[in-house]
Each structure stands twice: as C-alpha cells, then as structure tokens.
Amino acid sequence: MIRTITLPDLGEGLTESDLVEWTVAVGDTVTLNQVVAEVETAKALVQLPSPYAGVVAELLVAAGATVPVGAPLMTITVDEPSVVPDGAGPLVEDAADEPAKAPERTAVLVGYGPLVEASSRPRRRERSAAWVAAHVVDAVALAGRPIGPRVLPPVRKLAHDLGVDLNRMEGTGKDGLITREDVLHVVSGDRSAPVAGRNAPARPAPVRSVSARPPLSPPRVTTSQGSTRERRTAVTGVRKQTAAAMVTSAFTAPHASTSVTVDVTPALELLEHLRADRAMAGHRLTILTLVAKAVTIAIGRNPSLNAHWDEKAGEIVEYAYVNLGIAAATARGLLVPSIKDADGLRLPALADAIDALTEAARAGTTTPADLAGGTITITNIGVLGVDTGTPILVPGQAAILAMGAIRRRPWELQDEIALRHVMTLSVSFDHRLVDGAEAAHFLTDVAGVLARPGTVLSLV
Structure with missing residues (x-):
C-alpha cells in the first residue's frame, strides 16, 4: 500500500518551509519516526520523522524547494503480505501463522494527524518477486x-x-x-x-x-561605465520572517524608548567572586546572566512590561511568568529563542539556559517551541561594540532591553572621580501598555541590581 507523507503544520502560523535535504533515498527502508528530511522554517531547522514504516517509493520535492504546509513530500510503500508469482517459490518467508494480535497504537514525533497502527507481525527480511520487479525498473530509470x-x-x-x-x-x-x-x-x-x-x-x-x-x-554582475556590481539574494527563511515581523511591530505598536548609563563595576566584581566559587564551576557566568536575572527581578515590581496587547479581545494580558527572550545573531539571521519560566531559575541554571539556547540558535538546531512564547526580550548589542540603541519590539511583546558595551570611563564615586566600568541600558516599549514612568522605574530597577547587587534582596 502506498502512503503519502505531506509537510505537517509545524505550528506558530508557519505556512511553508524550505526542504534543506533528504536523509533517505528511493528504495531505502525506513522505520516509524525515522528522520527522512530536514526542513528550514522561518524560525528553525526541523527534522521530519516518518509517520509510517516501509520503503521509500518516491521523493516528490527537490532539495532547496519551498513547500507549503500540506503539500506531498514523498510516498512510502507500507508493508503488505508478500506476493508469489505463479510457478515460482517464495522469495521470502513470513513468520509462522500466529493468533492475530490487536494492533498497537504508536505515537509519531511530529503532528501529521492521527496516530498510525503498528502491526505486531514481524518485518519480512526481503521483498517478493512482484515488488522487486515493480521497483527495479524505477530504480534503473532514475539511476544517475x-x-x-x-x-x-x-x-x-x-x-x-x-x-x-x-x-x-x-x-x-x-x-x-x-x-x-x-x-x-x-x-x-x-x-x-x-x-x-x-x-x-x-x-x-x-x-x-x-x-x-x-x-x-x-x-549578478552588470558592466557599464564605472563597472558596478550587484548581488541579488532571495528573501527567504529567517530573513523573510524577521522583515515581516519588524514591519508589523513598527506599524502596529507605538514605540517609545528610554535609557540609563550605570556603573557596573560592582556587578563585574560579583562575577569574579562567583567564578572563583567552586560551587559555580561549569557554569558560564557573564554580564548577560546578571542582566537577565535583574530583568526577572525588576518585572516583579513592574509587570506592565511583561504583557501583551490583545487587539481582538480588547484586553491587556499581563503574564504571571517570565519567558525571557535572548536575541541571537546567527548565520541564518536574527533568532529570539526564549527561556521558559526564567523567573524561577537561580543564577547557575539561568546561565546554563542562556548558553544552551544561544548555542542551539547558532548551530541551527533551535526548535519552533524554543522560538515561541517569549514575553520580554534582551538584546546584547554591546558585544558588537555598540553603546546604545532603540531596538524594535518583538511582535506581541511589550518591551525589549538593549545592553550596550561596557566601557572604562571617568565616573563620580563618593564625591571623587574614578575610572569605572559603565554600561548603557536602553528599553524600547509599547506605549499602549507601558507609560514612560513605568518604563523608567523598570530600567532603574535593573540598573540598581547591577550597580548595587546588595540591593537585590530589597527588590525581590
């Protein structure tokens, strides 16, 4: 029996994917949930498992093609009883007749629809003569x-x-x-x-x-007086999704921003003490880790920045949890995976979560689930040597915090001038949800944690 595998709905409103590569070929035997292809959505690189066990009959889409959700990708010949031609002995031996068992329900890894039934009959070791005759011609015709x-x-x-x-x-x-x-x-x-x-x-x-x-x-090269060059690149994948999201955000949410420059020398000193602590061995603690912790603390006092404007319902939705987005620049474009329930994580676990998400983003293995559900975002533009900026909101979120570069500058300290490590924090916010005073309070709370880590207890 021939079964057709279609591109499943990978969630988050995605309507199409690029087929990156096949991991099987015509004639290959595949098992249930075996990965048969890799597809690249606008958000992540996803492995597609097979919802059937059988033999690959045909691959219907070329690697590199853009495929809409629901379109056929491949066909699989599902195991059937062997057929023996007249006058020929069987090429295979099926298992001895046994009492029929009730079919088992076997779950699939990706939502292709209903669960499939896995037969309890053992898999045959070879194919029948009829099957071989039917498929050898196809293989020869396609060879090369x-x-x-x-x-x-x-x-x-x-x-x-x-x-x-x-x-x-x-x-x-x-x-x-x-x-x-x-x-x-x-x-x-x-x-x-x-x-x-x-x-x-x-x-x-x-x-x-x-x-x-x-x-x-x-x-593409054009030659004229002056000899100019131009390169044209199709807008697909993450770049296409990011562009659409930024246009939507910019023209639906009224953006406003504010910033503050803070002495983060105490925060850096705290990091040095923590790194020297044997209990923290194996955890990559950075200034981003501390800022992330400071954001989750400040949200507790300023919940309006951890909210969503529900246009259809005409409601403001404030979240009782923090799914912290971490913007990551990758070869595929800007990705924003989020740490679920980041407000419940202690510093070492938060550091590990940030590392895991950013590494997965750069490796192209981020899942759609990781990229969904963020409630507020941090972008570290300081690693690029930038002091400050006004980032555009992630659609559906009320605020995004930008971390600037840490600079060693003259700074007033206890009525004297000293060289200190300073950093500029800026927050862009949706003015429908957040008033200027609320954004300022949030930003000064974050800055307060970094400038005076001892004040954390008073902010919790």
Whole structure:
C-alpha cells in the first residue's frame, strides 16, 4: 500500500518551509519516526520523522524547494503480505501463522494527524518477486540523477553568497558533509578543493526520484561605465520572517524608548567572586546572566512590561511568568529563542539556559517551541561594540532591553572621580501598555541590581 507523507503544520502560523535535504533515498527502508528530511522554517531547522514504516517509493520535492504546509513530500510503500508469482517459490518467508494480535497504537514525533497502527507481525527480511520487479525498473530509470548535497544551512548560505555550486562538490566532512572550509577552498581556487570527480573519494550516490537543487547562480554582475556590481539574494527563511515581523511591530505598536548609563563595576566584581566559587564551576557566568536575572527581578515590581496587547479581545494580558527572550545573531539571521519560566531559575541554571539556547540558535538546531512564547526580550548589542540603541519590539511583546558595551570611563564615586566600568541600558516599549514612568522605574530597577547587587534582596 502506498502512503503519502505531506509537510505537517509545524505550528506558530508557519505556512511553508524550505526542504534543506533528504536523509533517505528511493528504495531505502525506513522505520516509524525515522528522520527522512530536514526542513528550514522561518524560525528553525526541523527534522521530519516518518509517520509510517516501509520503503521509500518516491521523493516528490527537490532539495532547496519551498513547500507549503500540506503539500506531498514523498510516498512510502507500507508493508503488505508478500506476493508469489505463479510457478515460482517464495522469495521470502513470513513468520509462522500466529493468533492475530490487536494492533498497537504508536505515537509519531511530529503532528501529521492521527496516530498510525503498528502491526505486531514481524518485518519480512526481503521483498517478493512482484515488488522487486515493480521497483527495479524505477530504480534503473532514475539511476544517475544528481542528489542534493549534504550541507548545513550556514554553509549553504555562505556558498550562496559566494556563488559556489554545491551540487558539483563532494564534502570532506563526516558522511560527505560539505564544510565551510570546502566552500572557501573552491572560492580561493585551491586545486585540492573537493569538487565532485576531482580528488574526491568515490561515494555511491543513492537513487533519487527528483532532480537536485538547480545550480546556484554567481552574483549578478552588470558592466557599464564605472563597472558596478550587484548581488541579488532571495528573501527567504529567517530573513523573510524577521522583515515581516519588524514591519508589523513598527506599524502596529507605538514605540517609545528610554535609557540609563550605570556603573557596573560592582556587578563585574560579583562575577569574579562567583567564578572563583567552586560551587559555580561549569557554569558560564557573564554580564548577560546578571542582566537577565535583574530583568526577572525588576518585572516583579513592574509587570506592565511583561504583557501583551490583545487587539481582538480588547484586553491587556499581563503574564504571571517570565519567558525571557535572548536575541541571537546567527548565520541564518536574527533568532529570539526564549527561556521558559526564567523567573524561577537561580543564577547557575539561568546561565546554563542562556548558553544552551544561544548555542542551539547558532548551530541551527533551535526548535519552533524554543522560538515561541517569549514575553520580554534582551538584546546584547554591546558585544558588537555598540553603546546604545532603540531596538524594535518583538511582535506581541511589550518591551525589549538593549545592553550596550561596557566601557572604562571617568565616573563620580563618593564625591571623587574614578575610572569605572559603565554600561548603557536602553528599553524600547509599547506605549499602549507601558507609560514612560513605568518604563523608567523598570530600567532603574535593573540598573540598581547591577550597580548595587546588595540591593537585590530589597527588590525581590
């Protein structure tokens, strides 16, 4: 029996995804929940498991294509009793007849719809003659078609920007994965670059039922007096989603902002003491960790900044929890995964959560669940050497706090001038939800935690 696998609804209102690569080929046997493809949504790189066990019959979409939710991706031949041609002995031996057992309900990993029934009958070791005859012709006809290269999204983007055709390359990474170095070798003209058919180890290509992604075009060049260059890049994935979200935010929420510069020398001294504490070994404590903790504390006294404007209901929704978004710049664009219930985490756990989310974002493994549900966000523009800014709100949130760079500057301290470490904090807020005074109180509470860590107990 032929079953069709469609692109499931991955949640958060996403209507389409880019198929990055297939992890199976025509003729492969797959098990229930085995990953068969990787797709890139506007928010994350997602692995798609198979809701059926069987043999891949056809791949209906080429790697690199944009696929709408519900569109067919592939077909699978689900196990059926073997067929024995007239006059021929069986090629397979099914298990001895046993009393029929009730079918088991087996859960799938991604919401494809209803649960599937897993038969209790043991899997056959081979296929019947009829099945082989039906599929050998298809395999021969499709042999030699190119397959999509194995490459991670950041490397794919690098190759796109540099005009490198990934379909003509063989990767030097594990299982033929094309690495960043492979792409740079091609650009530099290195003769040892792992181009397919040249200095690359022979690797049999699995049979595919679709053509690979068409070769990427080099940057578009126009020549005229003065010789100008231009590069055109399709707006897809995270960049497309970010652009739409920022336009929506900018033109629906009335933005306002305020800032304060604070002496964070005491906060840095506290970090040094904590890092020297054996109990904190293994936890990466940074100024971002302290700011995150300060935000969760300040929200307790200023709940209007941890809220949502419900246009349809005509209500202001204040959250009794803090899902803290941490903006992360990645090769795919800006991502904002959130730490769920961050207000309930102690400092070491908060540090670990920040590390885990930012590393996953940069590796392209952030899940849609991680990117959903944030209630307030922190963006650390200081790591880029910027002192201050007015970030645009994440849609649906009431506030976003920007951390500036830490500078060593002359500062008044106990009626004297001393060199101190100072940082500018700025907060953008939705003026429908937050008054200027409320934003100022929130910001001074955050600054107070950093300038006088001992005051934390008075703010809790």
